Amino acid sequence: MREGAGTLLRRVGLSGVLLILLGVTSLFAEFLAPYRYDAVRFDLPYAPAVWPEMGKGGLVVPVLALRDPVRRRYVKSGRTVPLRFFCRGEAYTMWGIIRSSRHLVCARSPGRFYLMGGDLFGRDLFSRLLYGMRFSFLLSLLGVAISFSIGTVVGMVAGYAGGWTDRILMRLSEIVMAVPALYLLMGLRSIVPYGLSSEAITLIITGSLSLIGWASLSRVVRGLVLSLSGRDFILSAVAAGASPARVIFRHLLPNMRYYLLVSVTLSIPAFIVGEAGLSFLGLGLSEPHPSLGNILAESQSLETMNSAPWLLASGGLIVLLVVLFNRLGDLLREVPGEGNGSHR
């Protein structure tokens, strides 16, 4: 058991372990977040972080009082509420199946536990970041799955069939790559009507990002197929009368799988940043649903940056995720004996 964990750490490194931790954390956002992402407190705009203190009878959360409503200065009112663990708070339905109202921590109103501060509507930033991070993870995994399936199939077909099929498919990928990605995203977004549900918007963003992502991947796969096709073991398989399906699934794919894994990892940041960028511009997920992009968009104005600099943390979280995925990709590429063969 211990050996297994050690191997995992050696294979995916610290960045991989951290990513798994973040992913699991965000999966349980409903339980771990003290509040729902849309739980407002209009009396506490841009509340600063309030951390628990030791009081009598255990940990307590100080109750904030708005001293200066114009400059949004807060003081501790002197009252406290107890901080409780595994307590009953707002009801939720986790993953659409588990109904519960248990939270890891809660503080009863009028107190409120702001681990990282709050936004204009007094919503808890920490909770919103958890939900936003989950959205980023799910969207990028879904997007990668789509663009990868398309890219691999197109690349395989182009590389294996050659001739006109190859030419047409590759021109098609060039067309996609010749349009600046952000402009293409904006163009796609502008033909979709406004006022759609958040689920529909999610699908549209994911679809548009995948529509862009498959092109470069298909070229990579095609190159791999072409370079592998000349190798002896492929030639002998073909000479032995293996069907194209058998050659592809038994010989080509297994030999490319490691390289594909590396490209998957390295292409995830594009999805995270792409979604965040669209939501930042107000073209992606819209309020009250949190995404790392639209949380960052709240801190666009200088006033907000001054009175609530903690909202910039969502940008920091984006950077963290991107760095971790990039590190993981580099690490996988450097694993000795695999992936760093002739094609890098």
Next chain:
Amino acid sequence: MIRAVLLRLSHMLLVLLGIIFLSFVMMDFAPGDFLSQMALNPQISPRVIASLKEQYGLGLPFFTQFVHWMRALLHGNLGYSFSYHVPVSDLIAQRVPMTLLLTLTAVIIAWGAALPLAVFGARREGGLFDRSLLSFSYLSISVPSFFLALLGLLVAEKTGWFPIGGARSALASGAGSGERLLDLLRHLVLPSLTLALGSFGVLYRLMRSSVLEVLSQPFMTAARGLGLRERVIFWRYLFRNAVNPLVTLFGMELGGLLSGAAFTEMIFGWPGMGRLMLHAVMTRDLYLVMGGVLMGAVLLLLGNLLADMMLYLLDPRVRERA
């Protein structure tokens, strides 16, 4: 050379035709057309709408419309912007110079800083200087441009050294042209710096590994062994070989000149193409959006062509093959 360029050009035309078709299909998919917005306006009579519909050929079948659209494009007509009430081509022509000013400055800063630093860093591989710049590059690659621009805005606000956003301040009407230029340059500093910081990372890493590879080549040892002067070794052997892989990247940068600064423009309020595009998308100004997409694509293709040509001129090996 000429044959190669012509081949590339024909190739490009094919791709361009595909893009035009794609953007036309996208517009056709969009619900309604710009007249359906006009139709909601009670001041415009249905008769006007009908005549406009005929004038723009909106009732015609898909392929006839496409032919009309192509014919208009050949005359440089990108359509009419219905949020600005001027032709799209005029709008784009207005904004392009400002974007180019911003992005060209950024390219000069980024390349001017990254190339010498990368050569310097690679010569002392693994040193403190090299390692710190390498981690800085990692960060530069990972920070999304919109976040970097926000941080730049914060710097401007905290220090007060630079104007916040926009491209001009409200000068007294008597200000001379020299003063105006200075004002523009002051506004240019922060957006161009944030843009340059964003592209520094890729440049540094690529140039560094390229220099390292050239340094390990036998011909470098041979040049040293022949007792050539350090300057000759550097310029004729090291630099010329090492900069080769970057030429392709330079072409890509040229291609991204129009579209690469979109986020930075939006956040700094720089009146360029990126902001125009955002406004167009927000107001559903469809022809303007598609005009922008087309322009961006054309520039990207031209950049790639230029890179190929430069590679051809610089590298005798490529010339041999062509």
